[in-house]
Amino acid sequence: MIDLSLLNETTEILAPNFSPEEIESLGKIIFPKYNGHKAAGVKNHITMSSRKAANALVQFLNTSKKTFQLIKLIVEMDDSTLNGKSITIEGLETYLNKLAKSGIYYDFKKRKLHHSKKNALEMINWGTLKDGKTYDITVMSLDIVGNSKLVKKYGTKTMEKVYFRLRSFVEQKVLDYEGRIWNFAGDGGLIAFTSKNHVTRSVLCSLDIRATLSVFNIHPDIPIKDNITLRLGLDTGKIKFFSDTGHIVSDIINYAAHLEKSGTVPGEISISENIKKELPTKILKIFSDKNMFENMNSYSTV
Structure with a gap:
């Protein structure tokens, strides 16, 4: 029963x-x-x-x-x-x-x-998504600012310890908002959200990561003196899902990644026009910096 x-x-x-x-x-x-x-x-x-x-x-x-x-x-x-x-x-x-x-x-x-x-x-598919089917999914691209300089200063082995702890920190936040890490390669990764209110949950998760990163930086287990600074970019839309997420080809994923790397200042979060349309006014007020990125409106925290 x-x-x-x-x-x-x-x-x-x-x-x-x-x-x-x-x-x-x-x-x-x-x-x-x-x-x-x-x-x-x-x-x-x-x-x-x-x-x-x-x-x-x-x-x-x-x-x-x-x-x-x-x-x-x-x-x-x-x-x-x-x-x-x-x-x-x-x-x-x-x-x-x-x-x-x-x-x-x-x-x-x-x-x-x-x-x-x-x-x-x-489960990478939340136990619900089927390979080859298209779903409404929000993706968040996340990256450490100035990673190359940190590796040069502290060495690869030390930074690998930082990466490990950063992933654990991010993963817990992501699970709190029912997201999934689709890829995490050392200094950054790709995170996905789907199902009910996935757009709002993804943005709240990004804001939570940004707000609590200072706590991560002062933790005794972090073996470097420099603070870790992140950039985050988000977009949402139709994505054809595959369990091997590294092989998913999507304009949504590409735009989120490009927006994060080239359209977001260190320490801030950028969202696409698609994200903006789905957000409640209370959250949207946080993203008051309007820009044009790859011929589309984007909005950032300031």
């Missing part, structure tokens, strides 16, 4: 995406003798709504301890066919995200469901 709220979420994903007849067919795939009317306690000649049919199937399979099979089937029905009809499941990412937060996630490569909160938190 799984949590009642997740059973409700499973009903909610089924009802708008499948007709009562299709829900019956799903039940028979898992349980060949399944009868939706009998499960719902109504006579065969009575027409059921999709919601009633979905609730009956969810409750029946939960009692039969086959809920995981239903969740797996729902995920695998996306972009497939059922009874000769093409199926696209709206809201699937949101549904999978809720499952992942409860410790249940679907491994698209192995086509298996797993139950592990730790793994779900660490």
Whole structure:
């Protein structure tokens, strides 16, 4: 048996995406003798709504301890066919995200469901994104200012210790805002956010990193006297996801990286016009320095 709220979420994903007849067919795939009317306690000649049919199937399979099979089937029905009809499941990412937060996630490569909160938190796809599909994603590019000079002054080995501690510092902040580090190569990296309110969460995360970097710099474990200064650039839009994030090709990623490296002064954060459009006024007031970068408006903290 799984949590009642997740059973409700499973009903909610089924009802708008499948007709009562299709829900019956799903039940028979898992349980060949399944009868939706009998499960719902109504006579065969009575027409059921999709919601009633979905609730009956969810409750029946939960009692039969086959809920995981239903969740797996729902995920695998996306972009497939059922009874000769093409199926696209709206809201699937949101549904999978809720499952992942409860410790249940679907491994698209192995086509298996797993139950592990730790793994779900660490998965590069949040336990919800499917290779080859396009999603709304916000990316943050982050870089140490003057890294070459620091390496020359303190040496590679010492700076590698700084990089390690910086990644740990950034990673904790990113997880607090439900983001993921897609790449971190020593002096900087690429961070991604998706799902509900991802634009706002990404900007709040960048502001949190900037605000608490001074605490990082005075920590006794940081083996250099110079303060670390960062630049951060953010953009948002449609990105085709792949688990091998190093091979994702995207204008959104490119713009965020270019904006950070060439359009942001040390110690500050720059956001694209796409980001600005999604931010609440209260946050937007912080980005009062308007500029033109690569023929697009950008906005920076001052």
